[in-house]
Amino acid sequence: EAGVAQSPRYKIIEKRQSVAFWCNPISGHATLYWYQQILGQGPKLLIQFQNNGVVDDSQLPKDRFSAERLKGVDSTLKIQPAKLEDSAVYLCASSLGQVSYEQYFGPGTRLTVT
Amino acid sequence: AQKITQTQPGMFVQEKEAVTLDCTYDTSDQSYGLFWYKQPSSGEMIFLIYQGSYDEQNATEGRYSLNFQKARKSANLVISASQLGDSAMYFCAMRRSNDYKLSFGAGTTVTVRA
Numbered sequence: 745e746a747g748v749a750q751s752p753r754y755k756i757i758e759k760r761q762s763v764a765f766w767c768n769p770i771s772g773h774a775t776l777y778w779y780q781q782i783l784g785q786g787p788k789l790l791i792q793f794q795n796n797g798v799v800d801d802s803q804l805p806k807d808r809f810s811a812e813r814l815k816g817v818d819s820t821l822k823i824q825p826a827k828l829e830d831s832a833v834y835l836c837a838s839s840l841g842q843v844s845y846e847q848y849f850g851p852g853t854r855l856t857v858t
Numbered sequence: 859a860q861k862i863t864q865t866q867p868g869m870f871v872q873e874k875e876a877v878t879l880d881c882t883y884d885t886s887d888q889s890y891g892l893f894w895y896k897q898p899s900s901g902e903m904i905f906l907i908y909q910g911s912y913d914e915q916n917a918t919e920g921r922y923s924l925n926f927q928k929a930r931k932s933a934n935l936v937i938s939a940s941q942l943g944d945s946a947m948y949f950c951a952m953r954r955s956n957d958y959k960l961s962f963g964a965g966t967t968v969t970v971r972a
Contacts, residue, residue: 747902786862786949786962787903800959833901842958845891849903 746770748850750836756856762824765853769817769838775799776813777847778821779835787835793819794842826857860885862950862963870969871940878925879935879966881950887911889955892933894924897947897965906948909933940970 749768757763769776774795779787790809791801795816804811808827813819823830833854837847861884871877883892894906909917909924917924925934937944950963 784964786951786964787960788962789959792959800957835901835903837903845893845908845953846905847903847960848905849895852901854901 748836748838748848750834750850750853752853753851754854754856756858757826759828759857760825762822763826763855764820764822765834765836765855767819767821767836767850769819769836770848773838773840773848774816775839775842775844776819777837777839778811778819779837781833781835781852783832790821792842799842823855826855828857831855831857860887860890860952860954860961862952862961864950864963864966866966867964868967868969870971871937871944873942873970873972874939876936876938877940877968879937879948879950879968881933881935881963883931883933883950883952885931885952885954887954887956891953891955892924892926893951893953893960894922894933894935895949895951895962896944897949899946903949907935937968940968942970942972944968945970 776793778790781787792799793813811821833852835852837849839847863882890911892909896904907919923936947965949965
């Protein structure tokens with residue numbers, strides 16, 4: 745079974761630029777999560793999708809962050825414009841459903857904002 | 859709000875010895891789940907073990923066991939017979955049963971010495 749795929753693995757941008765991250769979850773997984781992991785901290789949930797609907801985006805900075813999962817499969821997370829404090833690893837995870845306790849994580853995208 | 863505390867930022871352990879990673883949590887919920895994840899330098903989070911708040915037996919998965927003390931709100935991870943490949947960051951996490959959101963602690967870095 746193929747795991748959660750993410751791209752790019754690394755990205756360096758200047759502040760005020762925009763960036764997009766892509767995630768392809770495990771086939772058949774209805775629930776998709778985006779987490780932000782700042783260096784030295786645990787991951788923090790940004791947004792959760794159930795199929796193509798948003799379940800929770802309470803911690804997503806909506807003035808600059810957006811995410812979509814149009815067909816209930818792949819997802820894109822965008823930051824526009826980026827700030828220095830957005831430097832972090834962005835992890836995507838998926839699970840069979842919201843109740844399923846096991847989340848499978850991708851390798852993450854390491855973003856550096858200079 | 860729930861809070862996960864991991865007080866050990868870093869630990870060294872000799873190969874083949876056991877190591878205990880501390881985790882305490884704070885919640886007013888009666889029903890919740892506790893998790894441990896491993897994050898090697900490659901970046902992805904690997905699910906290790908799960909304990910439900912109503913489970914009477916401590917969870918075990920191979921060399922991993924979870925020492926669950928509900929009254930103390932403690933969920934320590936024990937890794938027995940440490941291997942060099944166990945060197946990684948370890949995160950304790952809790953999931954509420956009403957919204958299934960995962961909250962992570964700050965993590966503990968484990969370094970296994972030959």
